[in-house]
Each structure stands twice: as structure tokens, then as C-alpha cells.
Amino acid sequence: MNPANPVDQPMEEPVNNPEESNFGEILQQFELQQTAPVEAQPVEGGVLKGTVAAVNEDSIFVDLGGKSEGVLLKSAFADGAPDIQVGDLIQVSVTGRNAEGTLELSPLKVERPKDWSELQAAFEDKRNIAGRVVEAVKGGLRVEVAGSRAFMPASRSGTRDAIELAKLVGQEIECRVINLDTVKEDVVVDRRVILEEEAAKAKEAAFLLLEEGAVVKGRVRSVTDFGAFLDLGGVDGLLHVTDMSWHRVGKPSDVVKIGDDLEVKILKVNKNSKKVSLGLKQLIPDPWAAAASQFKVGDRVPGTVARLTDFGAFVELAPGVDGLVHVSEMSWAKKV
Structure with missing residues (x-):
């Protein structure tokens, strides 16, 4: 197996008749051009995956990426803390922040079907289940669920390219059964739909925290002719060119560039359209306020x-x- 290019690997079993292609392969071909979703930002209520950075007697410290770290108390596990080692990947939910500003985490409980009857019930109820990615095959991945090997199309893996796809091999993932054929023993699972739902929930949670008049930090995600869009931690806000500076700005790119970290003021939050207007110049005094006393007629x-x-x-x-x-x-x- 060549992990650098898993999508070129042969299927576990050859398909003799093209007309008998299973549902998973048809779905994979149909959605091959789909764009993978962006991973959710670490906000309260969000579900994230991270790497165990350190373990002590009481706590598990998890690196969530993007310079974010969280702490998971071993006492949060109802059945006792599992044998978790540094370097392990773990899935958690964000419950808040402690006094030091560190994210507080809780273990994510995901159903693990034991047999076909439980798998069938999860499929009918559209419940999320846990699975383990065992190998990369042509067009996607094989995922072990309920003692069987399900197929997950690459387009439904939630990854952006073959390199990210290969990194899922050996990992525990959360997925959803989207096709179950008991006669052919054909199971197809989807991870991407869960990531999209998690991102939507995290975005909604982050949006509800935004208040007009508040000063927040954001990172410039894109620059246009009329302004710049900032990522406020899962929610995009527009910094219009007229709100960048008190003096006339020719081009927004003269003031900001992609990747800049800015402190901005929230000018307006439209709860219906989910649009957020931001201001940069509002953080400094209006020069016209002092102009009346600075300049006199004559x-x-x-x-x-x-x-x-x-x-x-x-x-x-x-x-x-x-x-x-x-x-x-x-x-x-x-x-x-």
C-alpha cells in the first residue's frame, strides 16, 4: 500500500459487472467535486478532535490545533478514564473556559453498534456511530463498524486531499450510515455530513455570543474591492472600506492583507441574515470631533x-x- 496516494489503491474485491456497482461507489463518483468543509473552531458547544499533549494524575491536556489547548478531567469519564497516552487522537466537546482561559472539555460519547441489528437501528434513526478506519482503498476508505467493513467514499470523508485522507487510517472516527444492504452486506458511511453539522452548530453558537459595540479579535480571511472579511472564530464579519480609516482609503489592500490579526468593533449584528458589520476606525478618536476646536474660521x-x-x-x-x-x-x- 502506498499511503501517499490511497485513492489509487485497488478495491478489496473487484467489481465484475459495472451495472452492479454498489451505492457507495455511485455516490463517490457523483460527489467527487464536492468541497470538504472547514473544521469547526473551538467554541462552546463545538465538537472537536485533538491530540493528547500531556497526561497527569487528574487531567488530560489536548492540543486542538490553531494554538488552542483544552483540559479534560479524568473524572468526566463515567466508567473511569481509559488508557490514554500522549499522541493519541481524541474527540471531545467544548463546555467552556476556566479562570485561566483554557478550554474545558468533556469526552464525546458515540454509539458503537455491536451487531447488524444495532447497525440497522442506527441507520434508520440516522444516529452517529463510532468506527475505525482500517485501510485506504480505491475511491475512499474501509471503516470497521459492528464487526463489518463499511465503505466511506473519499468525497464523504471530510478531507481535502489524498494526504489528509491517508491520515485517517488507523483513527477512530464518528460517522453515519447512509446506505445499508443486508443482502449484499454493503454498508456505506459518511463522516462529512457530521463535520458540516458540527461546523453549523459551532457557527451558530459563536454568532449568538456576538454583541453590537463589543471589541473582538479577528483574522483577515479575504480582501475584496469593497472591504475585507474577518474570521471571528467561526463567524465571518465584513470590515467595509469606509470603516477602515477616518481618512479616504483607495484600496482595502492598502490597509489590510490576508492573515492579518485585527482588533475590531462590532457595529451591527443582523440576526436574520447572519451578517456582521465591523469597524476599525471606530477604535480611534474621530478626528472631526477635535477639528472644531483645532481649526477656526479665518x-x-x-x-x-x-x-x-x-x-x-x-x-x-x-x-x-x-x-x-x-x-x-x-x-x-x-x-x-
């Missing part, structure tokens, strides 16, 4: 021509404060 002050129009010139008197010199006020001697 004062002679220096300025820099900022831009020209058909009717005159705008002159910058101070950062964020422009004055208009109308064309009729430019010269006594000649008509401009």
Missing part, C-alpha cells in the same frame, strides 16, 4: 492636496480631516 493653515475634482480640490488639513477649496475660491486673478 485661520491660515497648511494642507496637502489629497485629490482633485471638476469642482475643486480636497485638501488634507489633518489625518482624516479634509477641506474643500472650491474652484471659485482658487484665484482672484483668473477664472479657473
